[in-house]
Amino acid sequence: MNHLTAAPPPAPAQVPAAAVRHPLRSAAGLVGDTPVLWIGGPFTASGRGFWAKLEGHNPGGIKDRTALHMVRAARARGDLVPGARIVESTSGTLGLGLALAGAVHGHPVTVVTDPGLEPLMTGLLTAHGAGIDVVTAPHPDGGWQEARRRRVTELLAAHPGAWCPDQYDNPDNVAAYAPLARELVAQLGRVDTLVVSVGTGGHSAGVGGVLRGHFPHLRVVGVDTTGSTIFGQPAAPRLMRGLGSSVFPRNVAYGLFDEVHWVAAPEAVWAARHLARHHYATGGWSVGAVALAARWLARTLPADNRIVAVFPDGPQRYVGTVFDDPYCHRNGLLGRPPADDPDEITDGRDRAVARWTRCTRVTDPLARPGRHDLAGAAR
Structure with missing residues (x-):
């Protein structure tokens, strides 16, 4: 009698170690190394x-990088104490990054935005635990951005110990x-x-x-x-x-x-x-x-x-x-x-x-005296 012998299963493919992302214990590890x-x-x-x-x-996009970095730097300096609220003005993407940073480091997050924020972004921010504060009218000089920034100032005063990343001016x-x-x-x-x-x-x-x-x-x-x-x-x-x-x-x-x-x-x-x-x-x-x-x-x-x-x-x-x-x-x-x-x-x-x-002629429109150029700040 002929006995059929099953072929052994193929050996698993050898994947170069460099091609494998290791298991992560923190969502912060999902940020970076983009293609x-x-x-x-x-x-x-x-x-x-x-x-x-x-x-x-x-x-959440490119601003995951800066949200995590600004939060870590502020915590290291003592500007952001454990458990303190983060309050920031954003049109959306930084809000997702701050929600990520808040989840990783244990901070509640309030995002100040305006009526132009897309419903999808509102849903995502809410799902990730961020509070949303919507300004109702643009500032007569600085538009929606200035209105949002002024609302941030009000919220910081209402929440002692709260911290604002100030993405516009923070090195x-x-x-x-x-x-x-x-x-x-x-x-x-x-x-x-x-x-x-x-x-x-x-x-x-x-x-x-x-x-x-x-x-x-x-x-x-x-x-x-x-x-x-x-x-x-x-x-x-x-x-x-x-x-x-x-x-x-x-x-x-x-x-x-x-x-x-x-x-x-x-x-x-x-x-x-x-x-x-x-x-x-x-x-x-x-x-x-x-x-x-x-x-x-x-x-x-x-x-x-x-x-x-x-x-x-x-x-x-x-x-x-x-x-x-x-x-x-x-x-x-x-x-x-x-x-x-x-x-x-x-x-x-x-x-x-x-x-x-x-x-091809790029100048600072305000030409502020003593202004420092941040081009080399990250070198």
Whole structure:
């Protein structure tokens, strides 16, 4: 009689240790070590492209990095005592990072925001235990941002011992992004051009300052939204959230930038939607704006120029805005593709811009005497 002998099971595949993320005991370990993805045609011109740093792979986005770092630094200095409340103004993404930091370190969190916060973000913040305080009217000079900041001051007075990270002016916001820059060096070896959105100024100064320490000839391109005052434009209503400002954050390192691009909401929507369709990796307002500038740079710079664009988050929070047809139709955001090239101005104060525009003379619009440049603060 023939006896059939079962073949032994195959040996398990040997996975290199470096390819495995070890089990985590804290959610803080989910932050960082985000991937880099090549973005080429058909989004870019044939044979051209750029690298995208996908910060949407953090639990809440790029600001998880700064929320954790600012909280840890404040605890180490004694500015934030155990169990004290954290109160901060945010348009959303930093709120998720602070909710994460609060859960990790045992702090209640109150997020001060405005009626523009998306319902999805409200639900996520609430689910993660953050309290939400909504201001009801913009400040006559500083808009919604200034109204939120004034409400933060009121809440700090109402909660003795509470602490505000002050993301706009806190140098820890800049220092938090040194690991991101070091990741890029390890992943790509060389960076020639960095394209970053600018809001509080934290990640542009933190990443750009460290990279320029490695690559002295690095070109840094800042991306802002039309209607933002950061680079000298007059204040105007802004639909896009996550980049731009109606105040002047001290964290913006003006001396770091070689040029700035302003992008309008329809142009950012076009770019974000085309990225989604052709490359799957996409995001919202900031991603669309940054990608549009990086796409143009990839076409106009020499082919061997290594361009990196930082994508601050993913698409999830924008399902009711950037990726929602009724919302986009109501706001006139569809059917308005960007021009092949940006408009040009010689100074950010020359005139108000309403479409994608580029300027290669970047100055501090307030020219504050004694102002220190944070470009090298994270080196």
